[in-house]
Amino acid sequence: MSRVSLTIDGPIATLRLENPDKLNAFTPEMLRELDAHCAALEMERSIRCVILTASPAKAFCAGADIIAWGALSPFDFARHWVRDGHRIFDRLARLSHPTIAAIGAHAFGGGLELATACDIRIMAPRATLALPETQVGIVPGWSGTQRLTRLLPEPVVKEMALFGRRLNAERAHALGFVAEVSDDPEAMAREIAEKLGKTSPMATEVAKYQIHAAVGEDRSAMIEALGGAMIGASADKAEGVDAFANKRTPEFPGR
Structure with a gap:
């Protein structure tokens, strides 16, 4: 039970x-x-x-x-x-x-x-x-x-x-x-x-991460999660993954 x-x-x-x-x-x-x-x-x-x-x-x-x-x-x-x-x-x-x-x-x-x-x-x-x-x-x-x-x-x-x-x-x-x-x-x-x-799910989640980082609740993971989310949305990340998958040298656009 x-x-x-x-x-x-x-x-x-x-x-x-x-x-x-x-x-x-x-x-x-x-x-x-x-x-x-x-x-x-x-x-x-x-x-x-x-x-x-x-x-x-x-x-x-x-x-x-x-x-x-x-x-x-x-x-x-x-x-x-x-x-x-x-x-x-x-x-x-x-x-x-x-x-x-x-x-x-x-x-x-x-x-x-x-x-x-x-x-x-x-x-x-x-x-x-x-x-x-x-x-x-x-x-x-x-x-x-x-x-x-x-x-x-x-x-x-x-x-x-x-x-x-x-x-x-x-x-x-x-x-x-x-x-x-x-x-x-x-x-x-x-x-x-x-x-x-009535709130944004993503904004709510990120706000929780930010507050946790500020008070020391798993700070290192929260900081890296926020950084990962930022870079994950970038054209550089998309280019890097595509270049790796196609075995070519990446050309990063810097955005």
Whole structure:
């Protein structure tokens, strides 16, 4: 049974965590499913926006399933659980499509890190955000001390990671981490996503690349992607490919 579903409704894709019995906490299987869905989405050019949400539960995502990682050796915990999770969340963050996290309930640990990997976040009024890892003897491992610190002030992240304080929706909105507070985050996310139909898909994608390059999100790849797009549209590129295919010396027009 899939615990991370992908549905596509016209130009809007929805990724949904479906592990409510465990507060939508991540298992290794869920990580693999998210990875596969992100790979499929990246190849789907008709998609204009991806909404990330969760089945109704007391938590949007309570983080990582402690039973799933608790018995791992230190080597497997670092190499597979932490690094694989980090890589998969990075893949979500770097989707070419705009992404919206619809946070209908509490987002703790890996759940907060998952929402942080999206471009914007919509949050329910009673939901809270937390980094409770130190309470079980570990530290944030899926970018909670890295990507999150680019989006929230350092003292606020320290409040959460060191002192266990929760961040409520009102304060998260005031700090700019949350775009909107709504009683129905998923409906608002869809409303925002539908407005992308009036924008240029290419311009939206390139703008995302530019912003990511500015804040250090996979900067080297973003810069080279932008350069590749620029040269890919040139007559020089067309001439070079044609010359190679026909085994002749290229005559570049310089445009």
